[in-house]
Amino acid sequence: MDNILVIGASGQLGSELTWALAQQFGAAHVIATDLKHLSKATLDFCRFELLDVMDKEALFTLVKKEGITQIYHLAAVLSAAGEKNPSAAWRLNMDSLLHVLELAKELPLEKVYWPSSIAVFGPNTPKINTPQFCVKEPNTVYGISKLAGEGWCNYYFEKYGVDVRSLRYPGLVGYKSLPGGGTTDYAVDIYHKAIHQEPFTCFLEENSYLPMMYMPDAVKATLDLMNAPREAVKIRSSYNLAGMSFSPKEIFESIKKQVPNFQITYRPDFRQGIADSWPDSIDDSRAKEDWGWSPAYTLDSMTKDMLSQLPAYFPPQG
Ligand code: AKB
Numbered sequence: 001m002d003n004i005l006v007i008g009a010s011g012q013l014g015s016e017l018t019w020a021l022a023q024q025f026g027a028a029h030v031i032a033t034d035l036k037h038l039s040k041a042t043l044d045f046c047r048f049e050l051l052d053v054m055d056k057e058a059l060f061t062l063v064k065k066e067g068i069t070q071i072y073h074l075a076a077v078l079s080a081a082g083e084k085n086p087s088a089a090w091r092l093n094m095d096s097l098l099h100v101l102e103l104a105k106e107l108p109l110e111k112v113y114w115p116s117s118i119a120v121f122g123p124n125t126p127k128i129n130t131p132q133f134c135v136k137e138p139n140t141v142y143g144i145s146k147l148a149g150e151g152w153c154n155y156y157f158e159k160y161g162v163d164v165r166s167l168r169y170p171g172l173v174g175y176k177s178l179p180g181g182g183t184t185d186y187a188v189d190i191y192h193k194a195i196h197q198e199p200f201t202c203f204l205e206e207n208s209y210l211p212m213m214y215m216p217d218a219v220k221a222t223l224d225l226m227n228a229p230r231e232a233v234k235i236r237s238s239y240n241l242a243g244m245s246f247s248p249k250e251i252f253e254s255i256k257k258q259v260p261n262f263q264i265t266y267r268p269d270f271r272q273g274i275a276d277s278w279p280d281s282i283d284d285s286r287a288k289e290d291w292g293w294s295p296a297y298t299l300d301s302m303t304k305d306m307l308s309q310l311p312a313y314f315p316p317q318g
Pocket residue numbers: 078079080116117118119142169170171172181182183184185
């Protein structure tokens with residue numbers, strides 16, 4: 001019987017993936033962990049433990065005590081937040097991964113999941129249909145840490161047989177929680193403004209294309225990869241993954257079909273430079289070939305679902 005530990009469970013992806021894991025493995029077999037107690041309210045369907053993944057001893061003790069067989073390590077400082085404190089971002093993103101990989105080797109664990117990102121690509125990467133294997137010269141600390149992390153995952157797989165699996169997520173859009181510290185966060189914030197009938201100020205230019213994905217697709221991709229037979233997972237750095245690709249102008253137009261009075265202004269800030277260094281769209285043919293990946297949502301079907309689900313999770317104040 002598998003016992004699952006989710007690290008960073010109260011984040012944007014964590015809060016949704018933890019629920020899906022509880023459905024698959026049974027709530028009694030999933031332990032959600034995060035730095036703050038706060039997350040308990042949104043994670044009351046399974047056990048919650050306070051855990052600072054930087055505390056290697058606490059991590060090892062919990063994993064051994066609970067007979068954990070799989071770790072989903074989701075804690076990270078994202079792109080925009082990382083630029084404000086690069087050395088802290090590097091330490092958290094790298095040290096925590098190395099703690100988990102060491103643990104996986106030592107015990108050993110059955111499987112590890114660790115997310116990478118489109119942030120591994122940089123200004124010299126081909127921008128359209130970015131291939132799985134190509135130049136990667138990231139210019140954010142987040143991107144540098146994700147690229148180094150991919151190298152470590154591949155290293156632990158090749159040298160020690162650790163079954164670690166990874167996806168390069170595009171920007172993720174979901175209605176259950178707010179993202180924090182990313183460059184793609186605008187694509188979530190815009191829906192919040194739309195349902196509250198407020199105008200939206202976008203921190204990216206109107207024609208700035210980025211790869212994006214609706215959360216149900218991201219959760220499905222993660223479970224599909226983790227449930228694939230070991231031999232099917234041929235890439236042990238991280239898989240390119242695509243859902244859709246759109247600009248701020250296109251998401252605005254998609255929302256306007258449902259909210260005709262919605263308004264937007266563009267005021268690009270430092271995050272524009274980060275967005276400019278990332279791909280417009282991604283070639284994920286290896287994920288399709290190796291473990292049968294296929295996304296379900298388009299921009300318009302995501303917009304319809306976001307606008308209908310969001311008010312229940314973020315009702316108007318007062
Ligand atoms: C970010 O914007 O930093 C993240 C990512 C693309 O990994 N959402």
